[in-house]
Amino acid sequence: MHFRKIYKSMFRPSKYPQQRTSDIDEFIQQSLPASIRAKNELRFRTQEGDPADPHWGYQETTASAKIQEWGQKNTVTTSLIGCGYYGTITPPVIQRNVLENPAWYTSYTPYQAEISQGRLESLLNFQTLVTDLTGLTIANASLLDEATAAAEAMTMSMNTLSMSRQKKKDKTFVVSETCHPQTIAVLESRANGFGINIVVGDVLADDCKLVKEQGDNLMGVLAQYPDTYGGVHDYQKLADVVHDSKATFSVATDLLALTHLKPPGEFGADIAFGSAQRFGVPLGFGGPHAAFFACSDQHKRKIPGRLVGVSKDRLGNQSMRLALQTREQHIRRDKATSNICTAQALLANMASLYAVYHGPKGLQAIANRVWTMTSLAQKLLTNKSFNVVTRGPGSSGAVLFDTIVVEADPSQVKEVLRNAAASSISLREIADDKIGMSFGEDVSTTAFKKLMKCFGISQQEIDSCEQSSTYADSIPENLRRTSSFLTHSVFNSHHSETELLRYIYHLASKDLSLVHSMIPLGSCTMKLNATTEMLPITDPRWAHIHPFAPAEHTAGYKALIDSLSDMLVQITGMDDVSLQPNSGAQGEFAGLRVIKKYQENRADGKQRDICLIPVSAHGTNPASAAMAGMKVVTLKCDTKTGNLDLKDLEEKCEKYKDNLAAIMVTYPSTFGVFEPEIKRVCDLVHEHGGQVYMDGANLNAQIGLCSPGEIGADVCHLNLHKTFCIPHGGGGPGVGPIAVKQHLAQHLPGHPHIDPHPKSGSDRSSTAISPISAAPWGSSLILPISWIYIAMMGSAGLTYQTKIALLNANYIMSRLKEHYPIVYTNENGRCAHEFILDCRAFKESCGIEAIDIAKRLQDYGFHAPTMSWPVANTLMIEPTESESKKELDRFCDAFISIRKEIQAIEDGKVPKENNLLKNAPHPQQDLLQDEWDRPYTRAQAAYPLSWLREKKFWPSVARVDDAFGDTNLFCTCTPVEGYEEEGFTGHQAPMPT
Secondary structure, eight states: OHHHHHHHHHOSOOSOGGGOOSOHHHHHHHHSOGGGSOSSOOOOOOOTTOSSOTTTOOOHHHHHHHHHHHHTTBOOOEEOOOTTOOOOOOOHHHIIIIITOHHHHSOOOSOSGGGBHHHHHHHHHHHHHHHHHHTOSEEOSOBSOHHHHHHHHHHHHHHTSOHHHHTOTTOEEEEETTSOHHHHHHHHHHHHHHTOEEEEEOSSHHHHHHHHTTGGGEEEEEEEESOTTSOOOOOHHHHHHHHHTTOEEEEEEOTTGGGTBOOGGGTTOSEEEEEOTTTTOOOGGGOOOOEEEEEOGGGGGGOOSOEEEEEEBTTSOEEEEEESSTTHHHHHGGGOSOOOOOOOHHHHHHHHHHHHHHHHHHHHHHHHHHHHHHHHHHHHHHHTTOEEOOOOSSSSOOOOSSEEEEEOOHHHHHHHHHHHHHTTEEOEEEETTEEEEEOOTTOOHHHHHHHHHHTTOOHHHHHHOOOOSOHHHHSOGGGBOOSOOOOSGGGGSOOSHHHHHHHHHHHHTTBOOTTTSOOOBTTTOOOOOOHHHHGGGGOHHHHTOOTTOOGGGBHHHHHHHHHHHHHHHHHHTOSEEEOOOOSHHHHHHHHHHHHHHHHHHSTTOOOOOEEEEETTSOTHHHHHHHHTTOEEEEEOBOTTTOOBOHHHHHHHHHHTTTTEEEEEEESSOTTSOOOTTHHHHHHHHHHTTOEEEEEETTGGGTTTTOOHHHHTOSEEEEOTTTTTOOOOTTTOOOOOOEEEOHHHHTTSOOOSSOOSSOOTTOOOTTTSOOOSSSSTTSSGGGHHHHHHHHHHHHHHHHHHHHHHHHHHHHHHHHHHTTTSOBSOOOTTSOOOSOEEEEOHHHHHHHSOOHHHHHHHHHHTTOOOOEESOSSTTEEEEOOOSSOOHHHHHHHHHHHHHHHHHHHHHHTTSSOSSSSTTTTOOOOHHHHTOSOOOSSSOHHHHHOSSGGGGTSOOOOSSSOBOHHHHHHTOOOSOOOOSSOOOTTOOOSSOOOOO
């Protein structure tokens, strides 16, 4: 076993004699304070139907069989529920070669641009797709879902106000009553923390009276286009009214509809957002799905999330990088405009490639087919004397996209719903007398005929109903799209599977991922994503379920969610879990909102809104606290040990005892050590009326050895995308559930569709916080990944993996500490699952900084550790338990070799400005230049260690110029005319009439 090999190398004479041990449990005792060790062994309780002992874990085949058994309990129907989620067809070439391809799903967020050019290019395509279709200037590289994008639009609207207007107590955000219900609910959740009044109503009635009467309090308006009931309205007048009030106009919209409808940017929208789900991303019971977000040029420096920009590299070649607000929250903390951390890069790339594959004509053909079904349904139902409530503008009254609402007698509605259920069709139950139906790309002609039969419409009636117009002809001129879109060659060159396949692999060849080497990111836990864990996400029984499907259709998901929640409860030592938050940052926000709700409901009559946050905290922590309506007070840390300054904590607990709401702590700390006094920290906060929020980013170092609940936390969030093997996907998806103690369980997030945490005999409508995400259980499709991982590991395996994670980190540290200073260790000279390697002295000795080491590592085929955080000009290393000793040694050898290269600069053997590190990385183009005037050879640049000649990953560009990219901000593809393929109309044929 590889830990025995590691022991043999680790235990050599050192200044810490107590390190000498040959027993892993003795090593753990040196690493963890005795005070936090779990009293009892983690042993999963046996659940009904368990096919094996959950303590020792399931075999792969057993875990897969259990997931398949649950999957068979889900009922796949033709879903016409809509409400922001629509049937789509994932092109098999994208499913197999992106969604199921580890070269795409195991890569990290593209902070190291030189080894991320493939996915950066694809995300730039996504941004171009969004800007072209929305008619706005700039778009980000995706957000979490449509509802949270709406919340970002609201806070961005607030941030565009003058400071005096931002501080007004009566600032108001007006929301159209025809927005999706889950969007309105999430807006209410976010508004609470910022003191924003949400006013919901008819935004067009009486010459926009509702908007006008807000006066100077108005900060923004949100409308849906097309709306949740299928209506398409001319919002030009509304936009003018909003702008006259010096407020911001936001529009939630649909990318497919915008291939024919007038873009929001052309009728005055400042912000446009929505979900890109129907661009080839499965329903997945609610996610993960990429939201898009675009805005006008004047607001571009306030746009939330990640932004891909075009820059140039050292050789002058065009290259891409993350621009502007990358890791902004780490710099601005509680003053950040957003706590957005995880995006939905993998899903944004799928949507981007879907658009590349179909092209502008293909997308228009798909939209036309969707409208053809909707329009035909409207005619047939009207002929049958049903009252179609959804009617388009103008004299014809024809619907303008994919959704219609039918009004009928309640008994008639029930009969239609029964008929639909019998035909495996799901409709939207809006009210006793109203049914909604939304047509997607996946609705076949056969399914359409079955649907009409549910309303008593015969085949003969369908045959006799002629379609006399095309989609474009049916749209009133003031709502019709006239501008071109997707004119860049990339959207007009890859319409065959052969061409798209080659393009996909061309992009993947530029990106380093776990298929190449370990990614040793501190606090980001890049570990193996086992193939068995990934299989269910493309199984139709999991992938094709609408998030608002009837409960009788989702029994498999319920079993999965219940089982996974129970496992997480036992791991964390808590009492209940919410799986709704779809990123770690959303988990932070949810946990703090739960605490705030609890504090508000206490009977002590005190306004508790102070949140204590250490200087070492994750940057999203203070941003999340501010979003939750709390005031951030910073706690000092001991500069020698990295531990919390207990004296400072005592003083601030006493100072704010009447206002203390919570403390946010990360354990082990972000400095890579187990704080020995963590229980004292929890006790102090509790004694002064506060709650303890534990950031679970580092749970990988706790499982089975200690637990947040036993240590003293009241709530903790978990990063399933870190600790429990959901892949990072180049920057998302993620799941950030929160686990809570019993006294907080009643406050877990609710949802307007269904309560995710029903309590027998009790109503949570008054105690639950508003939803954090659009779907009741967040990104449900990727939950099987974590369940299979935990089930296969078992509680014994999870405990063992924690020990190996700690061991691997300490092994690397033991090899590197002779070459580099280590910032923090405990009294035994041990670190936790990660440690900070100090590069600060090199700047003075030879001008080398952490970024130079990070770039040189690319020449050795490795992604850099976390750079300059939480301590500036350092590298934080976390190897995880997945890596073999051989891989750990390769990594250590690279670092030791780089140290020798630094030594050569320190010794004056090579110049400070023209050396291996300053010029790194070295792409092939750089090495193949005719002229070579450097004080090192091409071989030293490319093959500094012998094994690189056999296994070499080449960076595709030289070092990217960050400053140039931000100064010359350009975030879309350049339009190029003349690349349209004549005769291509898409991969889906129009529906025959």
